Amino acid sequence: MYIGCMKKNAIRSVHYPTSWISLCTVLLFAIVCTSCGQDEPPTTVVPDNPVEPEPEMEVDDSFLGSMRDLSSKDLVAEMGIGWNLGNSFDVRDKDKTVWGNPLSSSTHVRAVKAMGFETLRIPVTWNFHQGQTAPYTIETAYISRVQLIVDEALKNDMHVIINTHHDDWIIPTEDEAVVVRDRLSSLWTQVGNHFSEYGDKLIFEVMNEPRLHGSPEEWSGGTQEGRDVINTYHKASVDAIRATGGNNSKRHLMIPTYAASTTSGAMEDLVVPNDDPNIIISLHSYFPWSFAGQEDGTNVWGSDEEKTALENELNWIRDRWVVQEGRAVILGEWGTTDKNNLTARTEYSTFYTAEAVERELLPIIWDDGGNFGMYNRNTNTWKYPEIAQAVVAAAK
8 A cells, every 4th residue: 555645746655554544544534533523623723912903984974964943934044144055956858068067066055055045955867867767766876966965055054955957847737746755755755864864954955937838828827737736746755755754854845836927827826835934935036037138138137116116026925925825935946137237236145135034035046157157167266256245144
């Protein structure tokens, strides 16, 4: 008998007596069996100088805030004057720079805060970053990008509003209602879960200007069908947010009238879902449009008659919601387009802001970086600081 030993590529035969081999075999078997039957775990060798694991970095999430016991009116009263991050996340394209503004950054948020604005409205179009069929999944990278700007604003002690903006699939007709409600429910469930730990300084605005595009009634308050269907969209959105629980069970939410219009039909037919006490009314008032938004309209404003007309518009809003319903109101969009009339725009902005605040209405000025622009996000400079300063000063 021999045992073959391998050394490189050669085999060397070594001969041993048969008795030695038998003895070795018995001893080896005994050792193996003893080891396999041990209940004791194998010995762990500890180095003389073990390396201590690095302590985990504590994440400071204090900026998230908490859900305080505040009424919506109390919350709106503390929010302070607002500014819109327009034509950014709301762009109707996957590329959020095609409307002329760079990607939103912390620099933009800090500049707006430094000017004196206290509330940041972030219009968000989800359509190009969301599945087009159930379950309508939102792209993780996109909602995370939105979150970066939300976080930056909160870290700068601002209140923040996020919404659905140019989501043109929100069609207010009975034919489209079932699909739209399902998609809204999915969208707001996902957004609600993503921001579930955020406090009450983050507000969800469930829709922007819901309307039937291209219809004769698009900007005049809509039809009865349109207004009724939009009420069901509000309920679907609010119920979805509330169902996510936690802070979202009490989060302050905004709902608009048809097209966010202040016309009588739109104002009278709006129904607050479930009579929820933490619902804020969202309205847009570029009043009068001929001066504020119509490019070929007048570029002068400020007569006594024009001031009285604007006061009446704001009185109507206040009386309908603040007085009659006890609801807080946010004027989510207003402002003036540039017609080479800086003085008139500045005077109008001062008057509008002061009159709105006096009536407990929170104005958030529209800045699209274009004709309505005040802050140039490409150069990080204020194009019209006079208007921004006037608005901030008038709100105090």
